[in-house]
Amino acid sequence: MTVLAGTLAVALAGIHVFAGRLRGLSGVPRSVWLSMAGGASVAYVFVHILPELHHRGAVLQRVGNRAFGSLEHHVYLVALLGFTFFYGVEQFARQSQESDEHSEVGGAKTKTKTGAGVFWIHIGSFTAYNALIGYLLVHRERPGVESLLLFATAMALHFVVNDFGLRDHHHEAYDRLGRWMLAVGVVAGWALGSATAVGELAVNTLFAFLAGSVVLNVIKEELPEDRDSRVWSFALGAGAYTAVLLAG
Structure with missing residues (x-):
């Protein structure tokens, strides 16, 4: 299982290395494929991760181990923390980018790349985020090959969405260095x-943080007006992956 997880980790890493070569993902309106990938990623969070974590939290409570404390809202509070953290990171990067908009094309300001300091903070945060995902390939909320493959597939689609957004922020700096860091x-x-092991409560906490982070990192790419996103493609991606999850 560890070897399979390692193979999938390398495959996920390859998405960042080679995603820039995919044609048709950039431009306005937003690519149908990006919206579908985002929808599938969010479906994985709401249909698979959060229900499973809530169930496991309830089981831990019934055990009566006081070390776990009250876990009724634990999953959702940590998910909110992940959502809020990456909201702050995204706003930091966007405001920096906007403050550098000096050139105009056709009367409209054009976005520029972010500065070096913003690049390191933004890409550093996502490098840690990717490390968390790599870690959870080994330690998941539900064991088994099927669970691993469902998780890896959802994260692969999510990585494509993230790669597009980060390249839009950092331009050539992302291609030169950022994608390799991720x-x-x-x-x-x-x-x-592979080298360490953590308890069930820690795994639940890490997955909860990931859940909130995934939702924010997908939605932030879909909502801006200048993306001109297609709701139907997002819904199609979410519906299709929901069907896969429920059939599993």
Whole structure:
């Protein structure tokens, strides 16, 4: 299982390395495929991760182990923390980008790349995020090959969405360095997960943080007006992956 997880970690890393070569994902209106990938990623959170974590939290409570404390809202509070953290990171990057909009094309301001300091904070946060995903390839909320493949597929689609958004922020700096940092991050997370083990409560907490983060990182790409996103493609992606999850 560890070997399979490692293979999947390398495959996920390859998405960041090679996603820039995919044609037809950039431009306005937003690519149908990106919206579908985002919808599938969010479906995984709401249909698979959160219900499973809530169930496991209830089981831990019934055990009566006081070390776990009250877990009734634990999952959702940590998910909210993940959502809020990446909301702050995204706003930090967007405001920096907007403050540098000096050139105008056809009377409209054009976005510029972010500065070096913003780049390191933004990409550093996502490198840690990818390391978390790599770690959870080994330590999941539900064991088994099927669970691993469903998780890896959802994260692969999510990585495509993230890759597009980060390249839009950082331009050539992302292609030159950022994508490699993210690729290394997911493999490093898998290596750390292979060498260490944590308890069930810790795994639940990490997955909850990931859940909130995934929702924010998908929605932030779909909602801006200048994306001209297609609701139907997002819904189609969410519905299709929901069907896969419920059939599993």
